[in-house]
Amino acid sequence: MNPVSWPCPAPAGDTAGEYAIAFDQGRPIRLLVIPALFDEANRLRRLAVEVMRRLDQAGIDSFLPDFPGTNESLQPLEGLEPVDWHRAMAAAARHFAATHTFAMRGGCLFAPAGLPSLHYAPIDGAAVLRPLMRARVLTAREAGREETRESLAARAEQEGIELAGYRLSARFFQNLRTLQPAAAAVTIAQESIGGGGLWRGAEPGDDPAQAEALARTVAQALA
Amino acid sequence: MSDDTDLLLRSILTDVLGLKQNQASDFDADTGLFGHLPELDSMAVAGLLTELEDRLGIVIEDDEIDGEMLETYGGLLAFAKAKRAAQ
Numbered sequence: 001m002n003p004v005s006w007p008c009p010a011p012a013g014d015t016a017g018e019y020a021i022a023f024d025q026g027r028p029i030r031l032l033v034i035p036a037l038f039d040e041a042n043r044l045r046r047l048a049v050e051v052m053r054r055l056d057q058a059g060i061d062s063f064l065p066d067f068p069g070t071n072e073s074l075q076p077l078e079g080l081e082p083v084d085w086h087r088a089m090a091a092a093a094r095h096f097a098a099t100h101t102f103a104m105r106g107g108c109l110f111a112p113a114g115l116p117s118l119h120y121a122p123i124d125g126a127a128v129l130r131p132l133m134r135a136r137v138l139t140a141r142e143a144g145r146e147e148t149r150e151s152l153a154a155r156a157e158q159e160g161i162e163l164a165g166y167r168l169s170a171r172f173f174q175n176l177r178t179l180q181p182a183a184a185a186v187t188i189a190q191e192s193i194g195g196g197g198l199w200r201g202a203e204p205g206d207d208p209a210q211a212e213a214l215a216r217t218v219a220q221a222l223a
Numbered sequence: 224m225s226d227d228t229d230l231l232l233r234s235i236l237t238d239v240l241g242l243k244q245n246q247a248s249d250f251d252a253d254t255g256l257f258g259h260l261p262e263l264d265s266m267a268v269a270g271l272l273t274e275l276e277d278r279l280g281i282v283i284e285d286d287e288i289d290g291e292m293l294e295t296y297g298g299l300l301a302f303a304k305a306k307r308a309a310q
């Protein structure tokens with residue numbers, strides 16, 4: 001496993017260096033792993049890398065890029081919109097010469113067109129935003145301010161919004177809420193993996209049995 | 224129809240709170256939740272409510288969320304049962 005840098009298109013038309021975790025031995029199957037979004041990305045990070053380790057053992061190369069504006073990225077998230085994330089994942093797929101995509105949760109919304117794709121427990125853009133908006137309402141309430149998801153959404157459409165520490169532009173918010181995962185992908189449901197989805201845990205967790213089951217399912221689908 | 228809400232709720236709490244198997248079986252009506260379990264901050268509560276919606280097939284409005292419903296296991300169970308009955 002190596003951290004590598006890849007050239008990511010930036011909104012101004014130039015490129016920005018972004019990081020990815022790579023298991024690369026130049027093997028025939030090269031999997032672009034698209035992470036879950038925002039807070040779920042943290043809780044699923046270990047699962048993603050554990051699946052990649054097992055796929056490496058099974059003879060499959062894999063690459064886990066950061067979304068621009070998140071993780072180690074130097075790009076400011078508030079200057080981006082979903083189309084930039086689409087471009088970023090397409091550029092990562094080209095740079096790493098990916099043959100397939102494995103996307104997790106909200107990451108499925110950004111699977112590049114043209115590559116066979118596996119979607120793990122996919123959700124649409126509205127479902128990405130729902131718990132984030134709710135957490136914001138609950139936090140405000142604890143601080144004695146009354147906000148509602150409706151009033152927050154109306155303001156976010158105009159001014160953008162900060163959700164779970166992520167500063168989203170108005171265009172990011174508007175466009176994300178209407179995104180749907182591509183219908184052509186093969187879906188891996190959590191029920192087929194067993195156990196509860198690690199994205200919902202209050203804290204990041206570890207579940208070797210789930211990593212094993214997920215890696216086996218992915219490897220079989222790619223065989 | 225038998226009511227499996229109690230069983231489902233214990234299973235959801237086990238997943239969200241990362242409890243050990245069977246730990247949630249010991250919850251009774253007075254077991255404290257929000258404000259008693261350090262894991263249950265507002266992001267985790269938001270995740271818990273979303274999971275309740277998805278797994279119990281209910282919709283929870285912002286104004287239905289109050290301290291009483293989240294304070295104890297009994298309060299949350301009563302809320303979940305009432306929501307399911309009303310669907």
